[in-house]
Amino acid sequence: MTTEAAPFGVDPARSVRATITQASTERAFAILLAVAAIGFGAAFAPSVVTQLPYLDPVWGPASALAVGASFVLVGVSAFVQRLAQPAQIICALLFLVALVTWPITVRDVLPSTQLPWPWWLCNVATIAAAMGFATWRASVYNALVPAVYVLIRLTPAGGGVGISRALLDGVYTAILGGAALVLIVVLRRAAADVDAAQATAVRRYSRAIREHATEVERVQVDAIVHDSVLTTLLSAARADTIEAKTLSARMARNAIDHLDAAASDGPGSTVPPVPLVELRQRITAAVSALAAPVDVHGGPLGSRTVPAAVADAMASAALQAAVNSVQHAGADVSRWVVVRQERDVVTVEIGDDGTGFDMSSIPAERLGVRRSIVERVAAAGGVADVRTAPGAGTTVVLTWSAAKETSE
Template sequence: MASGPSSIIDDAWGHIPHSREATAGIGAFTRQRVERIISVSSGIGSTILGAQALVSALGQREELRGWQDVLLIAVFGTLILMITTCLLGRGVKLGAGTFAVVYVVSLAVWPLASVGSTLPATEAPWIWYLVNIATLAAVLAFTLPLQIVWTVLAPLLFGVVRLVQGGFEGAVLYAVLVDVSFALILGGVLLSLGWVLRSIAVGVDEARAQAVDSYARAAAADAAEKERVAVAALMHDSVLAALIAAERADTPRARTLAVGMAREALTRLANAEQDAREGSDAPRSPAGVADDIQAAAREVGVHVAIQRQVSPEAPSVPGRVARALVLAATQAIANAVQHAGGRGLSILVDGDERRVRIEVRDAGEGFDLAGVPDDRLGIRGSIIARVAAVGGTADLRSSKAGTVVVLEWPAAAARRTAPFDGDVSPAAAEGDVVAGPEEDAS
C-alpha cells in the first residue's frame, strides 16, 4: 500500500547520487576528513621546515657550481608542489610522492655535488632539515610498507652520505649518529601518528556503516510490519467483517447491512494501491467529521442520528486525523450493530477549543476486554492504534448495561501529529491505551 511519507522519502532518495564515487564517499566519511587534516597539517609544517632549509641552503653554498642550482630547483620545486597540493587538498599523493622520490635521489647524488666541501662536521647541511619532510611525504603518498621503508631509508641514506662526505672522521661519525637517531625517532612518531589516525578513522567509518546498515534493516522490518498490520486491519475492517455479516444476516436489516459492508470492502480493496490517506488532507471542522461519520455509517447500512455539541471555538481537524476518527468510529458503530444488534445506539460529536470528542454508545450486554485474544484487530488495530497514530486517544467502558467507546483528539496534537496514511503502527497497537467496542470472533 502506498504511503505519503514513503513517497516523500523515495523522492528525496532519488536526488542522492548513487555513483561509485558517491557510494565510496559515504563509506569513508571520517577517513576523508582525517586525510584532509593530515594533509593541511603536513603542508603547514613543511612550509616552516622548508623555509628554514632554504635559508640554510642560500647561506652555505657547499655544492659545486652547476650542482647547486639543479639541487635547489629539484628539491624545493617539488617541495613547493607538495605544499601546494596539501593545502589545496588536490593531487596530494602525486605531489608528496614526487617530493619523496626526488629527495632520496638528491641524497644519493649529494656526495658528487659536494666534493671538496669544507662544511664543519658539527654543522648540518641544508638538506638535513628536509629528512623528516621526506618521511611525511611518504606517509601522505605511499602504502604502509613503503612508508616504513622511507622512514628508515631517508635518515640512513643521509648518514651514509655525511660519512662519505666527511671521510668517516670521528667528529663526523658522532654528529651523524645524533642526527640519524633524531631523524629515525621523529620519523617513527610521524609514521605511527598517521597510522593511528587512519586506523581510528577506518574503525569509525566501519562502525558508522554497520549502524546505517542496521538502521536500514530495522526500517525495512518496521515498514514490512506496518504493511502487514495495515493489510490485516483492512481485511478485518472490510472483507472479514462483510463475510461475517453476510453469514449472520437473517433479517432484512442485517442483509442490508451486509450488502453495504460488502460494497465498502470492495471499494477499499480497489483503492488499496491508490492514495493511502483515502481523501484530502484539507482541514475538517468537527461538524464535518460528524457528517462523514453519518455518511460512513449509512454506507454500511446503519441510519442513525448524530448528536452534535460543537462550539464555535472548536479547532479544525487535519484531513488525515478526520479520516482516522471516522474510520475508528465506523468500526465502533459496526461492532455495536453486529454484537449488540444496534440496541440503544447513539453517537455524540463534541468539540470545543481544547479537543474533539466522539462517543459511540450501545445498550448491548457488553463483554470482557481482558478476554479478547491479542490477535484480534477490531479493537487494537482498527480503533486504538488508528486513533493513537494521529495523536488521539481511545477509551472503552463495557458492562452489562452496554458499551461506550470514546475517541478524543486534543487540539495540541495538531503540532505533533505525523502524516497518517491508514497504516497502523505496531508500536501503537502495543500501547497502553485500553479501548474498543465489542469485537467479533474473527
C-alpha cells in the first residue's frame, strides 16, 4: 500500500526549457551569419573598391553595392527575427547574380595579383543559402557556386588560370560550403527532435495530471460517501433512543454540508489557510459527537496555518480513524487525538489501546482505511501511517510538512 501522493507539478511548458530548440538554433545561426556577413563585408570592402576601375562603370558598382546591401540586411535580421530568412535568400540570390554576370562586369583584365572580389564572399553566400533555402535547394546552390567560380577562373575575366588552380579554388569553396550545410541540417534536425520530444513529454505530463486529478476526485467522493453517508445511515439504523436519534440527525446535517462543500469546491476556488488551533477545534467538535469519548489534547500550536485542503483532509481522516476505533476497538477503551507541531511538520495522532487488527487482512472493497484515511491525506500532500497489530491497539499518525510543499 503506497502512501505517497502523486505530485501536482507546474505546467512543464512553462517551467521546463530545453537547452536546444529549433527557435534558439535558428537565432544562433542568424547571429553567426550576420557577424560573418558584416565582418567579411567590412574586411574586403577596400579590395572591392580597388577593383572598380577595372569593372563596368555602371554594373560593377551596382552589383557590389547590391551584395553589400544584402549583407547589411543580413546583419539587421539578427535583431529582427522575421527578416532572417528573407534576408538570407536575398543575399544568396544577389551574390549568385553578381557571380554569374562577372564575365560581363569586367571591362579590363584584372592584375594577376588580384582575385575576383566574389571569391572572398563565396562562403557567406553559400551559408546564407544553406540557412534560407530548403535542404535540396541549398545543396544545388552549394554545388552551383563552386562550379560557376571554376568556369569564371578559366576565362580571361577571371584571370585565365590553369585548370589545377581553378579546381583547387572551387573545391575549397565547395568543402567549406558543404561542411556548413551539413552542420546546419544536422543541428536543425536535432533541434526539431528536441522540440518534438518536449511536446510529447508535455502531452504525457498533462494527461498524467488529468488522470491524477480524476483519481483525487474519486478518492474524495469515496471518502465523503463512506465517512458521511454510510456512517450516517448505519448510525440511523441503530438509533433506538432519543439521544441516538439526535446524534443521527446531527450527522445527517454534517453529511449534507460535506456534499454541498464538495459540489461547490472547484479548481478556481480560493480558501484561506486554516490555523492549527482551528483544526484542533474542528477535530474536537467532530469526535465529540461520537458514541464513545475521545480525548483531544496537545501542546501550544502558535500561529501556524495549513492550507484549507490539508486541514479538511486531516480533520476528515482523524474523524474516520476515531469512528473506526469506536466501531471496532471494543468497549472500555481509551481513545485520544493529539495535534502538535514540530517546526514545519504538523502531526495529528489518533490512537486507542483496543483490540487492534491486521492490516493485510482488510478486504479490498473496504474503503475506511485506504480511501478515507491513507489516500485522502496523500492526495493533500501528507502521509498517513497506520500502526496496529492484533491485541496491541491502533495508532494512526497523519503528518504534513510545509517545507515539502514549498520545495515542490
